[in-house]
Amino acid sequence: MTQPIEKIETPKGERFIIPIGPQHPALKEPGHFEFTVDGETVKDATVRLGYVHRGIEKATESRNYIQNLYLLERICGICSHTHAMTYSLGVEKLAGVEAPPRAQAIRVIVAELERIHSHMLWLGVAAHEAGFDTLFMYSWRDRETVMDLLELLSGNRVNYSANVLGGVKFDITPEQAGDVLKGLDFLEGRNRHYLDVVSNDALLLGRIRGVGVMTQADAERLGAIGPTARASGVALDVRIDAPYIAYKDFQPALITETAGDLEARFKVRVREIEESIRLIRLLLEHLPEGELVARMPRRIPAGEAISRVEAPRGEAFYFIKSNGTDTPARVKVRTPTIFNMATVLSLAKGLQLADMPMILVGIDPCFSCNDRMVTVREAERAETWTWNELREHGIKVYQR
Amino acid sequence: MTSIIELLLFPSGLFVLALGLAYEWVDRKLLAQMQNRIGPRWFQPFADLIKLLAKEEIVPEGVNRVLFLGLPVVALAGALTAALYVPLLGLAPAYSFPGDLIVTVYLLSLLTLCMGLAGANTLDRFSLIGATRTLTQLFSYEAPFMLALLAPALVAGTWQISGIVAHADGQWMLLTQPLGFIVAIIGLMGKLEMPPFDAPEAETEIVAGALTEYSGRGYALFRLGKNVELVVGLTLVAAFYLGGVLNPIDFVLKTGGLLLVMVGVHAVMTRMRIEQTVGLWWRYGALLVLVQILIQLVWKVAAA
Numbered sequence: 001m002t003q004p005i006e007k008i009e010t011p012k013g014e015r016f017i018i019p020i021g022p023q024h025p026a027l028k029e030p031g032h033f034e035f036t037v038d039g040e041t042v043k044d045a046t047v048r049l050g051y052v053h054r055g056i057e058k059a060t061e062s063r064n065y066i067q068n069l070y071l072l073e074r075i076c077g078i079c080s081h082t083h084a085m086t087y088s089l090g091v092e093k094l095a096g097v098e099a100p101p102r103a104q105a106i107r108v109i110v111a112e113l114e115r116i117h118s119h120m121l122w123l124g125v126a127a128h129e130a131g132f133d134t135l136f137m138y139s140w141r142d143r144e145t146v147m148d149l150l151e152l153l154s155g156n157r158v159n160y161s162a163n164v165l166g167g168v169k170f171d172i173t174p175e176q177a178g179d180v181l182k183g184l185d186f187l188e189g190r191n192r193h194y195l196d197v198v199s200n201d202a203l204l205l206g207r208i209r210g211v212g213v214m215t216q217a218d219a220e221r222l223g224a225i226g227p228t229a230r231a232s233g234v235a236l237d238v239r240i241d242a243p244y245i246a247y248k249d250f251q252p253a254l255i256t257e258t259a260g261d262l263e264a265r266f267k268v269r270v271r272e273i274e275e276s277i278r279l280i281r282l283l284l285e286h287l288p289e290g291e292l293v294a295r296m297p298r299r300i301p302a303g304e305a306i307s308r309v310e311a312p313r314g315e316a317f318y319f320i321k322s323n324g325t326d327t328p329a330r331v332k333v334r335t336p337t338i339f340n341m342a343t344v345l346s347l348a349k350g351l352q353l354a355d356m357p358m359i360l361v362g363i364d365p366c367f368s369c370n371d372r373m374v375t376v377r378e379a380e381r382a383e384t385w386t387w388n389e390l391r392e393h394g395i396k397v398y399q400r
Numbered sequence: 401m402t403s404i405i406e407l408l409l410f411p412s413g414l415f416v417l418a419l420g421l422a423y424e425w426v427d428r429k430l431l432a433q434m435q436n437r438i439g440p441r442w443f444q445p446f447a448d449l450i451k452l453l454a455k456e457e458i459v460p461e462g463v464n465r466v467l468f469l470g471l472p473v474v475a476l477a478g479a480l481t482a483a484l485y486v487p488l489l490g491l492a493p494a495y496s497f498p499g500d501l502i503v504t505v506y507l508l509s510l511l512t513l514c515m516g517l518a519g520a521n522t523l524d525r526f527s528l529i530g531a532t533r534t535l536t537q538l539f540s541y542e543a544p545f546m547l548a549l550l551a552p553a554l555v556a557g558t559w560q561i562s563g564i565v566a567h568a569d570g571q572w573m574l575l576t577q578p579l580g581f582i583v584a585i586i587g588l589m590g591k592l593e594m595p596p597f598d599a600p601e602a603e604t605e606i607v608a609g610a611l612t613e614y615s616g617r618g619y620a621l622f623r624l625g626k627n628v629e630l631v632v633g634l635t636l637v638a639a640f641y642l643g644g645v646l647n648p649i650d651f652v653l654k655t656g657g658l659l660l661v662m663v664g665v666h667a668v669m670t671r672m673r674i675e676q677t678v679g680l681w682w683r684y685g686a687l688l689v690l691v692q693i694l695i696q697l698v699w700k701v702a703a704a
Contacts, residue, residue: 026604131671
């Protein structure tokens, strides 16, 4: 009647592995994590990435510089502006053009609004992983405010398409600035409340205080970046270390926490929202007058350029190589998630299985952004098959 | 004839199933309102039930077929039987005998036991972890919850539900035994695996816990069983601690009020890890209710 029960074989003996992903309620994006558990305690962790490799870098080589702007903006659905801006900065550097001051300020305003929306999204996701759905619903409701502001400025909620090579596409009128300030006032109040929640809610603290502590030395050794590193006391922020565009004149404050646990990661991000609000207010007050776009040549002179931008999750890095035509010879994109992935695997050991989703989300992972190439897992077991062997294997497997 | 009607229509059977679905809707709607959502329409739990019943039931490989298909039925039957012994709608229980309180509490635990077994029966890793957590949680809240229900029984001097209800009539034991009430209502939340005690079915960790492999009918029956358990549990706590349930309006008001409190607690809390849950129950829950019973006994002896 039933099939004979097959013995479950784990790859290496007696391990009990909990798989999370590529399809799992904890992850809305595909990544595969295997947690070896002993009861509830995690003993080992491995990761496999690459489920959403899209070949974007290769695709850039068959499009011209302007088309690439739209392609690269779609690398990430959260920090879309970051990618378009980093790319524009690189191309502008190659062409020897600098965006006009007003355009620079508008770029920063959009980037900081984007940081607010990204961090609020993260707050909701992290709360959901902890099983605190009310905080999830509330923070996402309030996040609508900043989404509306972005729509007000750009007409779009996700891919704002603010950048053009050499400047920005839209201006901010005084009326719009007033609306943005009004929205920011609301957000500031809500944000203060969320800081209170993540610092004082006893049950939430039971899940995040002292959990997944990463020391500053560990953070540096594992190469953590962005808010994840800053929560461990690493003073690392591209906006401050290597200021670009309007950040040169409008310095953000460096937000760090020393504890290095999940609570610190919550606090760093919530406090960064506060700092972003301050920065946007300052910029709107001192918005420079002038042009929006500088003139760009169609063919970009041959050469190589590197541009770095502090994305909401950490440093975004672009390397652009031009061969003097209107098409780039190479665009290399490096997103922050990949650098923080090692911290997940290192922190996981010794913690409870219940902490895993939060540790994972604690770095604010963005899988489709970081998937650049596929690695072969467990290479010692790898063997090469011909097409026919593969075909026969397939027939055998699916015959029953 | 009467007993068949009692079993299949009222108070057990269809009536309590309908009541369970209604309470599920209230639970979901209240939670949604508290979370700034709209929430489901009134017939949504019923529609979910129909959908699940109509779906194909997949029996995974490597399970004991009889257990897999039988456990949901046993679980629902246990909950429905428990409904026979409680004063639903403020009416006298359909059946009653000395000591039926113990039987009712046992029948309510049957559902949790069945869920644990159902999880352990499958080869799925999420189910196995979920089953372990379900049973761990059962052992942590069961004793304090039981003691919390026994405290009113001690006052009434009988272990027969109708007797306790008659004694509690108009007497709010919530005021005289606040500790027992707190433990009882939190115990009920643990029993129903409501957040913050939802570690056994924590979706972000182990998908759906013990019931991950269930689909279609089996899942529908487990859910129904849980709804019935919600009604029975609310009735017990309301009858014991909130001055008995006298008539249908009284019943709806008191159980509804209890549900509101439970949903409120649910809304403001983060999920606890399983070891936090166990710690809470044995460190505080059991202690509180033991103190309560001790006070009770001393009072009784002193008064006598």
